[in-house]
Amino acid sequence: MQAIAKLAERIDEHFVEACHLLLACKGRVVVTGMGKSGHIAGKVAATLASTGTPAFFVHPGEASHGDLGMITRQDVVLALSNSGNTEEILTILPIIKRLGVPLIAMTGNPESTLGRLATVHIHVGVEQEACPLGLAPTSSTTAALVMGDALAVSLLQKKGFTRDDFALSHPGGSLGKRLLLQVCDIMHRGDEVPMVADTVLVSEALLEMTEKKLGMTAVVDHNRHVAGIFTDGDLRRMLEKNLDVHATRVCDVMTRPCKVIQADILAAEAMQIMEAKKINALLVVDENKNLQGALNMHDLLRAGIV
Structure with missing residues (x-):
């Protein structure tokens, strides 16, 4: 709860710049992350896609073995890494840079390699994990998830995304039925x-x-x-x-x-x-x-x- 509360001050000019990059994207948002950050990245991609911003998740380990072909020059990459030094992500950074694809990094360390090389960096660092050992990703993954949702909601509002638009991407759910069934x-x-x-x-x-x-x-x-x-x-x-x-x-x-x-x-x-x-x-x-x-x-x- 403390980690989430402190995120409010991180909604700054960097967050706004990231929103502008995502709004200007003519392709899709490619979200990536490794380990627990990867699970969060997958959820963020799904939330973006269901709220009017086409997005999909790419596993960074698979990306260096062929899946980088999914990324085009029209896309924007959103990379999640608490340390900002995740090896699998750093491995594919040169290719992302060569394509000229904008890179939004969401890390807990602005001075990390990923933080420094990103087009825009969003700071989601926490003082400590909720885990009593201070080891298991808990507060850090929650903070990244909340910030990802904040991006999705900001884009939703800016695009004028409506309840009917939401229902079109959820036809199989109860919400889709409520909004579409005549x-x-x-x-x-x-x-x-x-x-x-x-x-x-x-x-x-x-x-x-x-x-x-x-x-x-x-x-x-x-x-x-x-x-x-x-x-x-x-x-x-x-x-x-x-x-x-x-x-x-x-x-x-x-x-x-x-x-x-x-x-x-x-x-x-x-x-x-x-x-x-x-x-x-x-x-x-x-x-x-x-x-x-x-x-x-x-x-x-x-x-x-x-």
């Missing part, structure tokens, strides 16, 4: 949609609800125009009044007007509507309010929205 992707269609005419008795509406198993039925006119919705709640209120399901028309006890949505809105927005209105189902209509589909809370749960 009602039309998960709603019930065709014969799956419970629907009765506004002239039928409640008993017929109950049969439709039982068959379609959505806990409600749409009530429509002869043009499939939504007149209302009949739900389990409407049934309970009707029974409280001792009304006969075999003698009462559904149009006399249905909910109207009912809340409807269109198929092209986000499923997450449909969930917000359900929560705000304290309802468990929604009818999906077109611009003329003709019935297109149906959606309930269980559909949202299955889709991973809730």
Whole structure:
């Protein structure tokens, strides 16, 4: 915690210069590091890539055996090394320099070889490791990780990266589903949609609800125009009044007007509507309010929205 707190003063002109180099990069950010720093470098590369800055990790040991071919003159190299003298990284420095690729170094020693030869150096040194022996990389790796995240977030903000942009690189996760999935992707269609005419008795509406198993039925006119919705709640209120399901028309006890949505809105927005209105189902209509589909809370749960 102490190491992280002291990083605030390291957000200086060097950090800003590093951001400018990364923003100007026409290729990709090549992140490298050895050992524990390598694990941190891999995470930093992944965070950059998922927030709008194309990046990938290159193992410095493999780089000197052919993987340097991954680096082009359009790229920027971000190298992590607590000592700043990691042999595997220093071995590939001449090639990086020959390519004319900007080098951002993140080390714990500005006077190290890597610190001195870098285009920009960001100081992430710590006074001591959290390890009681003062040996295992703990505070130092955490400080490097935090600074890497700071770079990624700064670039994200400068580029105007949005939630929708983030979702495009995370389509398989729950966040991607929340941000990209539309009602039309998960709603019930065709014969799956419970629907009765506004002239039928409640008993017929109950049969439709039982068959379609959505806990409600749409009530429509002869043009499939939504007149209302009949739900389990409407049934309970009707029974409280001792009304006969075999003698009462559904149009006399249905909910109207009912809340409807269109198929092209986000499923997450449909969930917000359900929560705000304290309802468990929604009818999906077109611009003329003709019935297109149906959606309930269980559909949202299955889709991973809730």
